[in-house]
Amino acid sequence: MLILAGQPTQGQAPPGSAQSRAQLLGQGALPVPTATPTGEAQGYAVTSPNEQDIGEQQILKRTEEYRPFTLSVYSPFYWTSNAALVSSGEQDDVLVAPGVTLMYQPRITKTFYAQVGVVQQFFFYDQFTELNFASLDVIAGLVYYLPQFHNLSLRGYYDYNRLTDTDNFDELFVNNSIILTAELPFRIARAQQVLFGAALNLSFYGNPESPRRNNYSLYGSYDVALSRSFSLDAAFQFVVRDYYSGDRTDVNEILSLSANYRIRDWLTLSALSSFSWNQSNHSVFEYSVANIGGGIALTLKF
Amino acid sequence: MNNRPPSSAPRAERCGRGLLICLLLTAACLSAAQLQETRVTQVVKDVKLGPPQAAQRGAAVGESVRDGDAISTGAAGRSELTFADQTIARLGAKTIVGFSDGMRTMDLVEGAVLFQIPKGAREGRIKTAAIAAASTGATGIIERHGQFYVKVLVLEGTVRCYLTNRVGESLLVHPGQILITKPDVTALPDPADFDIALVMKTCLLVRDFPPLLSQRLIESEQQKQSVLIAKGTYIPSNLVIFGRGTLVNLVNPTPAPLQKPQTNTGH
Numbered sequence: 001m002l003i004l005a006g007q008p009t010q011g012q013a014p015p016g017s018a019q020s021r022a023q024l025l026g027q028g029a030l031p032v033p034t035a036t037p038t039g040e041a042q043g044y045a046v047t048s049p050n051e052q053d054i055g056e057q058q059i060l061k062r063t064e065e066y067r068p069f070t071l072s073v074y075s076p077f078y079w080t081s082n083a084a085l086v087s088s089g090e091q092d093d094v095l096v097a098p099g100v101t102l103m104y105q106p107r108i109t110k111t112f113y114a115q116v117g118v119v120q121q122f123f124f125y126d127q128f129t130e131l132n133f134a135s136l137d138v139i140a141g142l143v144y145y146l147p148q149f150h151n152l153s154l155r156g157y158y159d160y161n162r163l164t165d166t167d168n169f170d171e172l173f174v175n176n177s178i179i180l181t182a183e184l185p186f187r188i189a190r191a192q193q194v195l196f197g198a199a200l201n202l203s204f205y206g207n208p209e210s211p212r213r214n215n216y217s218l219y220g221s222y223d224v225a226l227s228r229s230f231s232l233d234a235a236f237q238f239v240v241r242d243y244y245s246g247d248r249t250d251v252n253e254i255l256s257l258s259a260n261y262r263i264r265d266w267l268t269l270s271a272l273s274s275f276s277w278n279q280s281n282h283s284v285f286e287y288s289v290a291n292i293g294g295g296i297a298l299t300l301k302f
Numbered sequence: 303m304n305n306r307p308p309s310s311a312p313r314a315e316r317c318g319r320g321l322l323i324c325l326l327l328t329a330a331c332l333s334a335a336q337l338q339e340t341r342v343t344q345v346v347k348d349v350k351l352g353p354p355q356a357a358q359r360g361a362a363v364g365e366s367v368r369d370g371d372a373i374s375t376g377a378a379g380r381s382e383l384t385f386a387d388q389t390i391a392r393l394g395a396k397t398i399v400g401f402s403d404g405m406r407t408m409d410l411v412e413g414a415v416l417f418q419i420p421k422g423a424r425e426g427r428i429k430t431a432a433i434a435a436a437s438t439g440a441t442g443i444i445e446r447h448g449q450f451y452v453k454v455l456v457l458e459g460t461v462r463c464y465l466t467n468r469v470g471e472s473l474l475v476h477p478g479q480i481l482i483t484k485p486d487v488t489a490l491p492d493p494a495d496f497d498i499a500l501v502m503k504t505c506l507l508v509r510d511f512p513p514l515l516s517q518r519l520i521e522s523e524q525q526k527q528s529v530l531i532a533k534g535t536y537i538p539s540n541l542v543i544f545g546r547g548t549l550v551n552l553v554n555p556t557p558a559p560l561q562k563p564q565t566n567t568g569h
Contacts, residue, residue: 048447049377050414053394055504057455057480058497060527060536189489191470225470 067301072101076272076295083128085278087286094126111145115157122166132166141179155181159201175206191225203244212244229262250280270295340367340405343384344392344511348376354400372400375413382511387423390514392416392507394445403427414445416507418514419459429466431485435475437461441516442475443507446485454481457498458519463490477523495536498524 075098083093099121105113119137141157156178163173183197199217206212221235234257241250256274263269273292280286342351342365351361354372361373367383373393375381381393385405393399397413408415410430419426421439428435430446433454440459446452454463456475463481464472471490475481479493502508502520514520530536 048414048445048450049396050394050445050447052504052506053380053414053416054443054445054453054455055501055506055508058500059480059539060478060495060497060531061539062495062536063534065535187489189468189471190473228474 066107068104068106069302070101070103070105070299071302072103072297072299074099074101074295074297076270076293078272078291078293080289080291082287082289083125083131085287085289087284090287090289091128093128093131095123097121097123105143111147113143113145114141115143115155116140124166133172134164134166134169136162136164139179151185153181153183155179155183173206173208173211175203175212177201177203193223195221195223206244210243210245213250214242214244216240216242231260231262233258233260246282248280248282248285250278250285252276252278266299268297268299270297340383340385340401341365342367342373342381343390344380344382346378346380346510348379349381349393350374350376367401367405369401369403369405372398372411374398380507380510385426388420388515389423389426390416390418392511394507410444410446412446412448414443414507416443416505417441418516420515421459432465432467432487433463433483433485433490434466435461435463441514441520443501443505449485452481452483452485452487454493455479455496455501457501458516458523465490478527497538498527 075096077094077096079092079094081092082090083095084091099119101117101119103115103117105115107113117137117139119139120134122134123132125131138160139157141155144154146152146154159175159177159179161173161175161177162171164171179199179201181197181199183195185193185195187193197219199215199219201215201217203212203214217237217239219235219237221233223231223233225231235255237252237254237256239250239252239254241252243249254274254276256272258273259271261269271294273290275288275290277288278286342349342361342363345361345363349361350358351365351367351371351373352358353370358372358374361381367373373381373383375393375395375397377395379393379395383391383393385391391399391408392415394414394416397415398411399413399415400409400411401407402409406424406427408417408426408428410428415428417426417428417437418441419437419439423438425436425438428444430444430452433452435442435444435454437459440456440461442454442456442459442461444452444454454461454475456477456479458477460477461475462472463475465487468488471488473481473490473493475493478495478498480496481490481493483491498520502524508514527536531538
């Protein structure tokens with residue numbers, strides 16, 4: 001089982017472990033908005049012998065009906081090779097992580113948005129039920145898109161995170177942080193996209209103190225649509241976790257691969273997998289884990 | 303040793319099988335020939351037909367067009383071709399079109415073609431430069447003007463446009479949408495929207511020919527568009543494409559949350 005600050009914690013999930021597992025297994029709990037390339041084309045029509053054959057083409061402008069609310073309900077399930085994220089004596093388990101996200105993103109200007117949201121997700125283990133926990137995030141922030149810089153998106157928000165048990169919702173850990181991200185998408189072709197990003201997650205208050213940490217991460221993803229309904233995603237994240245107590249610094253790598261089949265615009269079935277490796281200056285915190293599973297997600301915009 | 307003469311029953315069975323195979327082969331050949339049979343149904347002024355490597359002759363109504371042929375129109379010429387499955391192709395002025403792939407593919411070298419592919423017909427495909435437009439039921443117009451641009455307008459049905467030299471570079475163009483791009487494009491742009499009613503009113507490939515079989519479907523799309531214009535979903539812009547110096551400015555600069563890459567765009 002996971003050993004936290006040198007203490008074996010058989011029988012109760014330590015908050016730090018839940019924090020790591022929430023990050024690793026969460027169904028993309030926090031949305032990652034970025035910009036699409038703008039639909040702008042400009043030029044002059046040259047004289048053509050077929051002008052009269054085709055006729056006059058009056059261009060119509062479609063008024064955008066912006067829907068600021070997004071509601072997502074999802075339920076991924078996994079087989080995990082290392083349920084408690086420990087360095088030795090790994091135990092595998094199966095877990096299901098149903099969750100719901102409600103996000104409100106009002107448009108302030110054409111490229112500037114506010115963002116307020118709530119994410120609640122539960123993590124239920126099949127065998128190690130003592131590891132069960134719930135994660136609540138409340139976020140509020142701003143998103144700024146810069147189409148002139150290759151659709152760069154900048155995002156800054158406050159995140160209140162509370163981890164609890166699932167029986168009485170007793171608090172395991174609470175954290176307040178400021179998260180800053182920058183993302184740069186590159187569209188390779190209509191069906192492919194690469195995205196690079198960097199994120200800072202700076203904790204300014206947490207209780208208990210021991211799991212508090214700042215995260216500095218770089219990440220990238222590749223998406224390819226093989227058909228109108230079927231897509232493959234691959235993402236890699238490199239994170240340095242600097243803990244406030246115990247002179248602990250971890251380096252974590254996460255590779256995730258998924259295949260998504262969109263049944264309807266609002267309903268997606270996925271096959272999910274993620275692999276994570278954690279190195280630490282305290283060898284007791286080193287671990288590796290593989291998670292393989294699937295999931296269903298329902299998303300509504302209104 | 304059995305000296306009995308062979309029974310006549312197996313021989314009759316063999317004959318029957320042979321006859322059935324002959325009938326099936328004949329039906330298949332007839333079917334293929336029928337699919338490949340395309341006739342010139344309208345000729346206006348200067349229209350020429352024939353294999354591109356040989357001297358082309360003046361085309362006449364009723365003449366057959368065969369796989370490998372090319373048809374071209376002069377400065378005031380126009381023509382209509384009708385395929386065996388009732389697919390119609392109307393050629394505008396100064397248009398050159400070749401036929402390949404058993405008449406299922408039209409190669410637009412230059413000019414404008416109005417196509418009407420009936421619902422349920424085999425997929426029809428028009429290729430020009432690196433761009434192909436394919437459909438199993440649609441009416442639309444495709445124009446290639448040298449190295450300047452390629453336009454695809456869809457009046458009814460759905461047309462899949464894709465680049466023949468890039469896997470995955472594909473999108474659906476829906477009724478009332480126009481795709482404008484360079485012939486040597488490496489990534490397809492998003493389509494814009496156009497007023498179907500105005501094109502139908504001013505398009506000579508519609509006005510100067512008999513009514514299209516898909517006329518009612520086009521009118522239905524026109525009606526849907528009128529409702530959307532009345533509701534304010536579409537705002538008629540002051541941008542009309544009909545000649546030199548017309549500014550074509552299709553602007554929709556509002557960013558939106560990330561869309562996964564898709565091979566489909568449109569409504």
